[in-house]
Amino acid sequence: MKPRLITAFMLMLAGITMSDRVGFAEFDLKKWQLWREIRIEPKPEKSGYFQVELDGQVFAGANQDLADLRVIDQTGAEIPSRIVIQKERDYLNVLGVEMIDRTLAPDGRFSFTLDLGDGVVRHNRVLLSTSAINFSRRVQIETGSDNKTWAVARADGYIFSFQPDSTVKHLGVDYPISTKRFLRITVFNQPKLKEEPIEITGAEVAIDADPEPQLVELPVSSQSRREDSKSRTTIITLDLGYPRIPSTAIDIQTGQTNFHRHIEIEGKQQLEEDPKLERLTWSPVGSGDIYQVAINGYQTRNLRIDYPETRLRYLRIKIVHHDDRAISIDKVKVFSLPRRLLFRAEPGGVYRLFYGYAAASHPRYDLERMIQYIDLAQAPLAGLGPQQGESVDHVIKSEPTERPRPGWLLGTLIAAGLVLGYLIFRLARKTVA
Known part of the structure; x- marks a missing residue:
């Protein structure tokens, strides 16, 4: 047998021994700046799908398109996940x-x-x-x-x-x-x-109308109110606490009755302006009418305004009174369509959500095509722990230094070694002859 044939065989053997190492690119934790523990309570006794409610910290720390969200288990393996967004109600049909x-x-x-x-x-x-x-x-x-x-x-x-x-x-x-x-x-x-x-x-x-979506109430960090006598409006400014957090509806809380008012909603990403940059203006978000009527036995009300989803942190609400007295406003609630991250958890598994990598692209998993067969209503909600931004070297504690190789690989290596020894023996005999 020619020496080059033996060389080719040895290269093939080396490829087999390294196949478990280079088959797929490893997830590089150091590229992701932020992570949070996924808390599943009670601990699952069998495999199943769970959903994580994305909150303001995730929207603020992740990319605008959420392409950098990754679920990682205790071994450092990437777990397939999928963002689930409940759509707005559709009356087009x-x-x-x-x-x-x-x-x-x-x-x-x-x-x-x-x-x-x-x-x-x-x-x-x-x-x-x-x-x-x-x-x-x-x-x-x-x-x-x-x-x-x-x-x-x-x-x-x-x-x-x-x-x-x-x-x-x-x-x-x-x-x-x-x-x-x-x-x-x-x-x-x-x-x-x-x-x-x-x-x-x-x-x-x-x-074929979709059911009304179950909106999620967003926490409001601060709420201020002032009366503008010149325009005869009440102006309420809300801070949702985090940039890029989505919202799609407001609800006015008031005990006053027999009124009808027009409302305009504007938004802004930040209030503090850099004098070196162009002045930021309020962008129109939506408008509508609120009313609460109880006259002669009739009762009707609408205190909610829906608007196209926006990702602005600050909302400014203008209530137009014209020549009427200003109505008393107790509180303004803000709502969003729920965004959840779906993934499959195993008994005994420990999972973390990583985000904060600007160069990340959307992952592609088989889960994307299988989600239509999953009953999302039966997928329990999991919580998120405090946000961590430290070095991630210590995060994966139980990852083995060397991954165990499957039995078939060990058998293949033994057989290949015997064949290689036999070929070398034959080559040596021919060389001596």
């Missing part, structure tokens, strides 16, 4: 439905039926049309399968319209998700209060 069986009762009740047809899918919102203005009416929603037997889905819905320019209008009523074919809508007019029946000219139903 709307079905126009003919109004049938219209009736007006002597007591002012106006009822009609909507037939969604065969093969009906999930629905949970009805949108009414009317040209009436300056009204507020209670609405009841009933569902049924045969247009004979009805079950009340919601009895305390309200529709209203206060101005002819349609800037203050609410004609939609939500109800629990249903798959029933028929809807019966009842609008309550009160002749005793000299209310004329309003004319409902059309109806639409939101089908």
Whole structure:
């Protein structure tokens, strides 16, 4: 056998012995500046998926796109993870439905039926049309399968319209998700209060609508308020405590009733301005109307304003009073769509969340394609410990100095050694001859 053949065989053998070392790039902890312990309570007795709620410290320390989030176990191994974001409610899929069986009762009740047809899918919102203005009416929603037997889905819905320019209008009523074919809508007019029946000219139903997302309340570090007599506005400034923290809604807390106010929301990433840089301005975030009415037995309210998600730390809320007195505001709550990191934990495992590496790119795991088969509602929430920014050399305490090699590799090495010895022996005999 030629010497070069033996050389090639020896190189192949060396490749086998090193395959367990160079097969995949190791996770370099020193590139990540921050980490936090993932706390799972109680300790899992079997393998399963868990979710970590991302908070202000994570948003402030991680990259804007969260591409640097990594879950690492006690051996230093990278654990596949996936960011789960609950989407905003989607009402884009709307079905126009003919109004049938219209009736007006002597007591002012106006009822009609909507037939969604065969093969009906999930629905949970009805949108009414009317040209009436300056009204507020209670609405009841009933569902049924045969247009004979009805079950009340919601009895305390309200529709209203206060101005002819349609800037203050609410004609939609939500109800629990249903798959029933028929809807019966009842609008309550009160002749005793000299209310004329309003004319409902059309109806639409939101089908396949997503359920309303469960928003997470954000902690507010500070809240200040001042009255601007010149613009007749109340200005409330909120500090969410961390930069780049997402928010998507505010809720005004007040005990005052019988008011209707317009609100404008602005945002800013920082208040302290560097005189050497260009002056930072407040950016428009959203707007809407808040109201709380209790007159002649009618009660309706809306104290929440939704807006497109923003990642600004400071929010400024302007409440426009015009010629009315300023309303008392007890508190302003801020909400966000929950962002959670999903990963699989093993019994006895110790896990940490690493972040703070600007050059990191989004990891790609099989979990991304398998997440559709995971019941997220059954994945428990895990907590996060205090943020650590020290050297990470001591973090992995139980990592072995040399990883154990599998049995098949040991057998392969023994067999390869025997073959190599035999080849060298034959080569030596030929050389002597």
